[in-house]
Amino acid sequence: MSAIDWARVRADFPLLTREVHGKPLVYLDAANTGQKPAAVIEAVDDFYRRHNANVSRAVHTLGTEATEAYEGARAKLARFVNVRGDELVLCSGTTFAINLVAYSWALPRLKAGDAIVLTRMEHHANIVPWQLVAQRTGASIKVAELTDSGELDLDRLYALLTPEVKLLGVTHVSNVLGTVNPVREICREARRRGIVTVVDGSQAAPHRALDIAAIGCDFYAFTGHKMCGPTGTGALWARRELLDAMPPFLGGGEMIKEVRFDGTVFNEGPHKFEAGTPNIAGFVGLGAAVDYLAGIGMDAIEAREKALLAHATEALSAIDGVRILGRPREKAAVISFLVDGAHAHDLATLLDLEGIAVRSGHHCAHPLMQHYGVPATCRASFAFYNTHEEIDAFVAALVKVRRLLA
Known part of the structure; x- marks a missing residue:
């Protein structure tokens, strides 16, 4: 089976060409809602x-x-x-x-x-x-x-x-x-x-x-x-x-x-x-x-997202003061995280100024937040149309924002 050209797949999503606050949009909120390819529109x-x-x-x-x-x-x-x-x-x-x-x-x-x-x-x-x-x-x-x-x-x-x-x-x-x-x-x-x-x-x-x-x-x-x-x-x-x-x-x-x-x-x-x-x-x-x-194939989509998840997990784990909630053996491409000394909403707001869209809040899961003893988290969730370069941009923005909040 021929390799999938993920750059061509990404080009199917018109919204992903947007800029936010003068920065290229990095949309990491697929768990909230997925973006729509041109074929659907x-x-x-x-x-x-x-x-x-x-x-x-x-x-x-x-x-x-x-x-x-x-x-x-x-x-x-x-x-x-x-x-x-x-x-x-x-x-x-x-x-x-x-x-x-x-x-x-x-x-x-x-x-x-x-x-x-x-x-x-x-x-x-x-x-x-x-x-x-x-x-x-x-x-x-x-x-x-x-x-x-x-x-x-x-x-x-x-x-x-x-x-x-x-x-x-x-x-x-x-x-x-x-x-x-x-x-x-x-x-x-x-x-x-x-x-x-x-x-x-x-x-x-x-x-x-x-x-x-x-x-x-x-x-x-x-x-x-x-x-x-x-x-x-x-x-x-x-x-x-x-x-x-x-x-x-x-x-x-x-x-x-x-x-x-x-x-x-x-x-x-x-x-x-x-x-x-x-x-x-x-x-x-x-x-x-x-x-x-x-047409893409759900097995290919799952494999792509696992690779993105592994990249993001490794990069976030290397940042001092970042706490990832949950380390299950089998995991989908979702990372809920906290940064020492920063409220999740403040973190998400500052990330948005860098063009990074992540969700902050209780994620309609109050009992789970209570289990971890936190009022809210930031959540980065990935889809097959995301890229490894976007993860690098997200991590760089997070490091920058963490310095601002320190």
């Missing part, structure tokens, strides 16, 4: 210019084209993650997807005495919906803790999976630590105990080949805007028997077969969970993003 533009119509509602040419494009995006996504299209609910992203599971699967089933297990490293989107369910049902929440290296303590996790546990929520990849959790093994252990599993795949789908069928979970959620697609897109995969047994989450158009005042016949899943006009152009763009990622 053009697909959205073409839809609005030539095909714009609503889906599943009109027999005219534009309506047919829009429906085919929307359902075509569903089919592309399904192939991309190795699932059936009729088990894939298209939605606005992981947050909506997990709330769908919480309200449509968990709320009608859980009761006082039941328990939900979550991990210390979960994003708020995989914590708060379960807290709301627990408050309304009387169920309790148990927390799986971490090892010193920032990995899940699997022995302690499995010890928590007692008979009263009905659901386990676990992230595939931590958005703060980069920890890649062994979700296939975890889901196998949960299934042996009759526990339903919800996997947050937001940080996995953009960076590694996904085979959801092989993971063995019950629900898997992921977000389009992190994988080079438009914002407001994503999907929930669910086992067909679970989808069939779940009541609709939202009511309205498209999720019905027939409406009478004495009762409504609902559509089948996944369409019964897709009420109203969807983000059609967004999903056309997400379909183009899937084509783009597949």
Whole structure:
């Protein structure tokens, strides 16, 4: 296989040619949102210019084209993650997807005495919906803790999976630590105990080949805007028997077969969970993003990002006063770090003046910040379109900023 010309790949991303404060932009915030290649931007533009119509509602040419494009995006996504299209609910992203599971699967089933297990490293989107369910049902929440290296303590996790546990929520990849959790093994252990599993795949789908069928979970959620697609897109995969047994989450158009005042016949899943006009152009763009990622190859993307991560980790580790949170054995291209004597927000603000875009804050992971005893960190997260030269520029800027803050 011929080597990938990463410079040509980078040239596909118009925004990366920008300057910020008179400096070349170095965008190291892929975990927050991914940048968009021209192919995605053009697909959205073409839809609005030539095909714009609503889906599943009109027999005219534009309506047919829009429906085919929307359902075509569903089919592309399904192939991309190795699932059936009729088990894939298209939605606005992981947050909506997990709330769908919480309200449509968990709320009608859980009761006082039941328990939900979550991990210390979960994003708020995989914590708060379960807290709301627990408050309304009387169920309790148990927390799986971490090892010193920032990995899940699997022995302690499995010890928590007692008979009263009905659901386990676990992230595939931590958005703060980069920890890649062994979700296939975890889901196998949960299934042996009759526990339903919800996997947050937001940080996995953009960076590694996904085979959801092989993971063995019950629900898997992921977000389009992190994988080079438009914002407001994503999907929930669910086992067909679970989808069939779940009541609709939202009511309205498209999720019905027939409406009478004495009762409504609902559509089948996944369409019964897709009420109203969807983000059609967004999903056309997400379909183009899937084509783009597949054209490069997810294995090549993962290898590229591992090389960038290794470079950045080595360089940051050589700077006095820099502390990296988490040193898991298997890690995605995310580094959360602190600098002695500097607040994360001050650090990120000064880096921005050097053209370096990193995120600062709690990263929607308050419980994880509490675990480490810090209010916030800076986070540099890399994508395949980043370069080793950008890492060198980032490190040089960090050294400069550290001197200013000393």
